[in-house]
Amino acid sequence: MKKKGWTSLTVKLNGLILIIVLVLSLGLAVFAYRVNSERVDKYYKQTTSQAAATVAAFVDGDMTEDLLNAIKTEEFAAVRDAAEDADGDQMIIDWLSERGLYDNYTDLRAMLAKYKKNLKAEYVYLQSLEGNKSINIVDPDEAVLYTGSLEETPEGYEEFQTNMHIDSVVSHSEYGWLCSAYEPVVNSKGENVAIVGVDINMNDVMEERQRFLTTMMIFAAALMIVSSVITVMMMRRIATKPLSMLAKATTGFANSDDATDYLKEKIINLPINSKDEIGDLYQEIRVMQGRIVEYLNNLTKVTAEKERIGAELNIAAQIQADMLPRIFPPFPERNDFDIYAIMDPAKEVGGDFYDFYMLDDDHLCMAMADVSGKGVPASLFMTIAKTLIKNRAQLGEKPAEILYNVNNQLCDGNDAELFVTVWLAIIELSTGKGVAANAGHEHPVIRRKDGNYEMVLYRHAPAVATMEGIRFKEHDFQLNPGDSLFVYTDGVTEATNINDELFGTQRMLDALNKNPNANPKELLQNVRDDIDEFVGNAPQFDDITMMGLKYDGPEQRYETANLTIDAKTENLDQVLAFAEEQLAKAECPIKAQTQIGVAVEEIFVNIALYAYAPETGKAAITIDIGKNPKEAVITFRDKGVAFNPLEKEDPDVTQSAEDRQIGGLGIYIVKKTMDSVEYRRENDENVLVIHKSF
Amino acid sequence: MTITKTLDGTNLTIALEGRLDTTTSPQLEGEMHPDIDSATEVTFDLENLAYISSAGLRVLLSAQKIMNKQGKMTIKNVCPEIMDIFDVTGFVDILNIEN
Structure with a gap:
């Protein structure tokens, strides 16, 4: 077996497994990461949100409102600008103290600081959102100066200017990873005056998360490698190795074109004991190869037998052909007639026969016959019929007598119920007087000198061997010098072309009359050529047998x-x-x-x-x-x-x-x-x- | 056999009638000379000649040999029976036959 490389089953299966494990481990890692992140985020958001709500609940709304109103004044803004320039909080502290608001500020600041510490928050602050500007009120991590500073409201928060509750979000900014929540501060009139912002640091969480992801990835890779190695080894053990063994072994069995090369010893024998499909396949192949060997051995025997029968049939066909007079001209010393005949059997041996022989110096006996059926049985029957007729004829019997006796002889023990149509004639050559008897055979064709071939129609007797005791009628005819006679079997008229049309008597007569002066040999060839042309490629169904006689008269x-x-x-x-x-x-x-x-x-x-x-x-x-x-x-x-x-x-x-x-x-x-x-x-x-x- | 000779300058036409056989061939041989010796063109008209044997062929062959040296010889109006003899003996290749 040639090396398969990238197309081999091992490579394909291993590749597939590798891809599946890779996808699975990666998917698992991503899924675990996401589930984990979402859960942590949710927890943080909830915690932050609760913290913001707690702080907001305890912040004094009225105090905050007073402080906010003060710092929103232009006067405060001027003070704050001055303080900013002086880089000191004192001016603001003084300004707030003058108005009795500094205590508000410190109280709020202390409170926020306390909550910040307790809640472990990164930032806790008071703010007021007003349009795209947010005003910082108190932030315990910032100096006093921070109060009243304006900030751009982050994008997306503009709609919350009414100091309402904002869901907590996780974000990453210059301050690191934070989870932020905002909750409104309500004054005694129940109005939202500001919001409390609580930011909880998530940097550790996020770092943890990164580590988790990395760990997952490493784990996935390790899992992939380990599972790949295991599956590859398992696949090799349970599938690819036995399969390649099978493939190699079966190739060894079937690598020859020679049928004799399939031997029992070459049936595959491998250490495969598994009960899975491969085991089944192995057993099936063994059984199949066993059958092939058995079948081929059988076939060899049958072929040999067939060859022997074929050879015997050939000999039989040869014997049969030898039985018919085949040397032409058969009577070279005679000038008073010319005779020619052919028989082409459809199968190896045929049931048709023609025969002719001199009974004495002056009498020519001619026979044309067709045994029902084909092949060996017909040819055996033909042999008997031909021999009996000739024996009878040579005893000097007349055609009707011959057929009567032959009929009785053939009927005796004719269990196969074969029969034979016979046209039998004896011609006195010195005078041209002929006597014929026709036992169910085709009408003879006669041509008078210089005329055309024409059918001679008269009533026929039944075929020979149909029924015991049949009396056959005799029919006298006269041949004059120059006359010709043509007899044939139904293989001629019933030759069939591919359209299932029969050659027929008219085409036969046309073929004969194509050159009516031709000698018997050429005449028969003309008919044969016409049949061949008519039939084309259609197979020959019946024996084609013809005999022609040209009577020239006595010298x-x-x-x-x-x-x-x-x-x-x-x-x-x-x-x-x-x-x-x-x-x-x-x-x-x-x-x-x-x-x-x-x-x-x-x-x-x-x-x-x-x-x-x-x-x-x-x-x-x-x-x-x-x-x-x-x-x-x-x-x-x-x-x-x-x-x-x-x-x-x-x-x-x-x-x-x-x-x-x-x-x-x-x-x-x-x-x-x-x-x-x-x-x-x-x-x-x-x-x-x-x-x-x- | 009847021999009709026509001499037109150096053109000699010989018409043969009847049978050119052993008996009559010497007669043709005699009639042919001396006219053929000075002829440049000789024509044998065999229209009425029914028969030729090897003796006749000899005369035609000798005439052809002469004319091969000094001019042209033509045989015309050859009947099928005589043509057959010319064929068999290969004379068709020697003689200039116009039919």
Whole structure:
């Protein structure tokens, strides 16, 4: 397993824990600080407020009012200014004494001093708030001069000018941390004449508070570090370590693409005994890996089995294919018909078959059949049906008889209830007379010479192996030279394209009539091509089997014509006239006639010039013309010196006019234009045979 | 075989009719000379020629050899049967055929 670095679970979890502890401890510190501060503040405010109320209650309002009224006069102000300049209290004391107010002042001062001491207050003083100016009346900490001094009312206190109660506040100023409270002093008429201010020092409290905050912070940090270390260790122990162990071990199990690499020994085995989710996961993985190993072992077995079956099926398909005649042309020596057939099974082995064989020299038996169902069962049934039909046919039975007997044989013990549709025909090749029986098979298609392929419709009997004792009807037909026959299975007409359309008989007939003159092989290929084009990419559902027969009729030849003549060039015209006369009988096309003429001339002139030189002798020419098939076989014989003209090297026909050799051109033309040229020495004669189909 | 010769200055036109075979080739060879020796342009009109064998090809080849030295030779109106022989023997590459 590759190193995960910052993405690893350990780092993620530890980071998360660190952040949570940090936030929690900080939050806790702040909360404790705030709760503590609020409680202390409240206490101080209450204490201060009570102190102010107590002082105010005991201060004589009338005395205070008298003193205040006096010091508010302009006269006092003048005295006070003078005293200020003289820097002495005496002038004021004198002035107050004169008016009998100094006692008031000293009484009040003594009283405030007493309260200040008793209440452990920082300041206790009498003041009058008047608009934005406050007039100091008595302050035991100040000199007499202080009395009557004006101060700016602190911002926010303007509204309290009526000397009323003011809630205590905690503030920080040049005097340090103070909790201040104001309470009105009431005269005998019940009027608020002044206020008593009490300031209690909170510096110690505030220092205490700072220390508390610092302690809390240090505690939080310590808590954070300790809890982080503990949780990280715990996480490592209970989660990340077993998880990475699991991850590493499972990677070890699954690091190969090779299925055979999953072994029982490789199932993970780790010291994980916990009962938590990780323990469950570990057990689940073990179980799962066990199943994978088991499954793969199973799969290997199944695959091997499948391969064996596949190989056997291939052999079966090969045997089946080998059972059908597959070498074309099957009867190369026969010119009276041409036959071709194909079978493309949909699965590995198919249920369709075609068959054809000579029953004797003159009778061709053809069968086209389709077993119901597909695959191995159908192909086994097909094998039996094919063999039985062939056996019966070779016993000399007629098609209806064959099907009757085969039907009874197949019905016997046909528990699988398979059946087979069969078209079976026996054709007498010398006359073209055919007998067919159709057991539920597709209609055959016939083409009369130079016509189009057309369906031959007649009633069919039921399929073979459906019911015992069925009598099959026979159907006579006549093939004339040039006629063709096409039989097929429903795989052709029921080939389906992706739109679920069937190929159908019309498309099949169109494919056949695309080039009706084509030989059976090309004809079947045309149909096959059309099916492929029609079907496109859709899968092949059914076997596609087709068989085509072109009937050329029995061989027919004109009577052989002979000419024995002196081998002299002067006789060339006579020889050519003889050849032309014979070829004209067979309606030989001009081109072939010209080619044959040139060949006859070249060979005859060769004999005339060289065979007997310097003497002369006879040349015997035999012309054998086939009416069916159309061909000319011309044999030249001479008794001259043994000479095989075919041994002569071919001239180089690519040379320029200057380099061209004159000799050898004649025999070269013969070789090139005739289908075959053969030489043999026979009974002291040179025999040269040329063959040309037309 | 009928041979029709037309001589227009040094332009020789030879029209052949019938069959050019072993028997008739010497006849063409004889008719060709001596006119071809001084000709600069020779045309063989094969419109009515139905047949040619290797003997005929020899005559055409010798005419071509002569004309290669002193001028131009053209074969025209070749029927498919004869064209086939020219093809097989490679004469299409030697002769200047105009169809």
